[in-house]
Amino acid sequence: MKKERGKKEKIIKKIFVGGIFLILISVGIGVYQENQIQFLQEDQNRTEVTLEKTLDETTQKEIKKETEKIQISQEYLGFEVDAQLMIPKINLETYILKEYTEEGMKLCAAKFWGPEPNEIGNFCIAGHNYNKENMFNHLIDLEIGDELYLIDSQNGKYEYEIYDIYKVKPQNIAPLNQETNGKRVITLITCVNYSKNRLIVQAVERQKIS
Secondary structure, three states: OHHHHHHHHHHHHHHHHHHHHHHHHHHHHHHHHHHHHHHHHHHHHHHHHHHHHHHHHHHHHHHHHHHHHHHHOOEEOOEEEEEEEEEHHHOEEEEEEOOOOHHHHOOOEEEEEOOOOOOOEEEEEEOOOOOOOOOOOOHHHOOOOOEEEEEEOOOEEEEEEEEEEEEEOOOOOHHHOOOOOOOEEEEEEEEEOOOOEEEEEEEEEEEEOO
16 A cells, blocks of 8 residues: 555646756746747837938938928029029039029029020030139139039939130130030030130039039
């Protein structure tokens, strides 16, 4: 009887120990699953934050582009603006008036001939060589290879590279030629030699900036 009772006690102990072992395994699995779920949730949250940040930065860039376009489509001292010209080498930043008039030319450079800004063709800009920061008095300091930028509200911002600089007589209209082989070209025109000649600076599209 004692032997049988001892065997039963051993069996009960084994069952008890086995039950505790199974409980511990179940608890461990549960903790592991909870940790995995928490990790996945944190990872998802990080991904969502990164995505939101990326989308926010993209939105800000788009807003900046639209703002830039709105800023250049204003009037300048009562004259309608067509585009904005920037030439870093000579620190020139000027509006380009939509119409070429005697009164407007006293204040700013203006479109003289050609297509709309930043479109295929030869966009010709005339400006006096007055000693003013928004005039063409420093065009003579430019060299082939220098860059310039033209911004307008329809096509955005383009970078151009100067490929030719020369002088012509006032009656010479060759610089206004619209044969550009499908390229975007800018021609800057100003007076030199006490208006006896015209200085011509021509640049061709290098790339679209925005």
